[in-house]
Amino acid sequence: MTGTNHENESCYHCGLPVPEGIDYHVKISGLERPMCCKGCESVARAIVDGGMENYYLHRTDKVGTVRELVPEALRQMEVYDRPEVQKSFVRHESGQVSEASLILEGIVCAACVWLNEQHLKSLPGVVDVQVNYSTHRALVRWDEQRTRLSKILKAITEIGYLAHPYDPSTHQRLLEKQRKDYLKRLGLAAALGMQVMMFAVAMYLGDWWGMEKEHRIFFQWISLGLTLPVFLYSGQPFYQAAWRDLRHGRAGMDVPITLGIGIAFAGSLVSIAQGSGHVYFDSVVMFIFFLLTARYLELAARKRASEHTEALIQSQAASAVRELGEDATEVVAAMELEPGDIVQVRPGETIPSDGVIIEGVSSVDESLLSGESRPLSKKSGDELVGGSINIDNFLRVRVTAAGQDSVLSTILQLVERAQAEKPGIARLADRVAGYFVAGILILATVTASWWWLNDPQQWLPVTISLLVVTCPCALSLATPAAITAATGNMIKHGLLASRGYALERLARATVLVFDKTGTLTHGTLKIGRIYCRDDVDEAFCLQIAAGLESRSEHPLARAFIDLEVAGGGLPEDFMNVPGGGLTGLINGTRYYLGNAAWVAEQSGQAMTGLEKRCELPGTRIFLADDKQALALFVLHDTIRPGAAELVQSLRNQGIEVKLYSGDDESAVGPVAHELGIETWQAGMLPADKLSSVRALQHEGHTVAMVGDGINDAPVLAGADVSIAIGEGARYAAAAADMVLLAKDLDVLEVGVNTVRKMMRIIRQNLFWALTYNIAAIPLAATGFIHPWMAALGMSASSLLVVANAMRLTR
């Protein structure tokens, strides 16, 4: 190639014609290839230099124009390195690794995905890249110390694509656009389809009663005119999907659909041209209409199932009122809030970020986050979760976590991750559907040839019927519809799946292990019993203790403060001795509150008298003044609501319940006994728990593990499916497969029921879809099914499968 004659050349990279007088070349696969512009040349050179020439071998479509980015645009990408900008879309993992979602523009085929992945993986500092072809989204993880996000974005432009950080609201808009699109296609198919059907009925009757030829021809032309927009516009999604499948060398469900529609339409055209034979426009429009209906319903179901997630996204407040010292406030974007800021929240407003109330008492609606529908009353010192709604009163809140670290944000990222992953059963169904379609195409060819040879009049309708009736739509929809419905239902109850495989594994679980007493109990102590000296009033002791504890930050203090006993007064000359207790002057008397040894030593009084009277297990706190020992408070943990019911119902379902705890026997035993858990072990180290879980798995059990996820990450990771309890959500995010957001444990039972029902429905759906398809084949191949019946049967089976899955949302 000399580069002198460009008239007939097109750019090897983008496919556009090479303009006269342009002479750019890149050596690809051993040949000098013409390039149309500097942009294409540099992109192609980057691809070749990166050792990714294979892209040109595998690609199935040329990219079209390459954007030549001006330096200004490249510089703007550096904005994405700024932490305040990164807040909404970058997640910082352990160490220096960060993760971001990007939307890629310019992806036209699977080779593009490959090219982007290869190119980014070759960059120093990029840990992992995953590009999702169907959503055009990339998940990139990189090492902050070795590279920066802007470098990654620039690297993507080097090979001719454009990436922006992903913003959920953009995705929402896309979904909405898709829905409107479908609505238009569907509406058109319905309106024109009815007319076509009318003429079709007239022509069928004409076959029967006789009909003037010129009228028949007129009707046929009118039908053609009405079918054409439906064929060209409404049917488009199927053709596009089929084309995409074929380019990948896959055979998806849209391939036989497209073939069926295409053959029916082409056959009808031939009939009109020849002036004899039958037209199948009615089958074409009906098929397109019903299939679109099934797809639209599926889309709507998906939207409904994810409505709760959408509600979560929308519940993020956009702005907040931040205090600027005395009497001054400013309105800022909720994204810009920093931990430590003081914000004001008026009644009815959404709380902009996680925080602690510093002034005000109000009730708060957290139903979106925990499924708890009752408003919770909150007072000064209580924690608030961003995204919940302040109902009654004005609040001043100190921000504790904002943006990316907030609970809401973590939840959203978990949901996103789960949706990006396909569970095993869905992959299996896809594979089966692929083989099935390949089989149908072969069978259709054979059938068509047989009828062509034996009864040429019939080959067309028989082939159309066969292609249409056997389309494995139901097979392909069977699992995804059920999974979306189940996920949606569980989120509504406050159980969140963060991994695609979690649902399937939970359904198969045979053993459920609670890895901590704290998961079955509140983990917060309550006063169980008070032993006083006979001459001392119990209420008086409580007042004193609450007074002292009101100055303490220790978790134990909550047990006293929550009682809200007034009148104790604030202690003066207060002192907090870590590992010992508290002391202070109340109404002129010095009191000591703490463990036995310390209180005895400080007050000089023996605690043995009180100690002897107590035989209950639990944490013991003593109160004394300088003259005498006053009281002994026994604190113990309370069992979470729903725990007993959960254990019982799990057992009824044939799931073994075990309790592995690191706490000592005196704490674990009573809990296990009260809940009726027979197998329990106390004093276990995380390593012991892990080996026990391994042993169970070795025996062939599928182990589900429930824990708070903070210090038991290895055990959670070792189990087949791990469930983290709500408050630990922030920490457990990376390790747990599911997160329980609700306060009540019996939601787990709902979860187990839902996933089991889901598996049942998936099996029903798959069974029905396979039976239907297999039964329909011989009927269609032998010519018993008219094309319109095929269209009806196929669509009905798809609708049935979707409707069956929708039962899960109830």
Add this chain to the structure above:
Amino acid sequence: MEVIYFLVPMAVLIVVGIAAGLFWAVKSGQFDDLEGPAHQILMDDEVYPEEEPQKGDKEK
């Protein structure tokens, strides 16, 4: 039967009108919120002045 040469095109014209109306409806957001307006009509404007902010939201 010559009348069908008049009536059928009329029918087609009407269908085209229906289709055009539908496209307009989708485009102008008539189907954006199928639930809200049903509730909105029952709400007192005085009490919930900010209810249904989406109403009339046009495609850009």
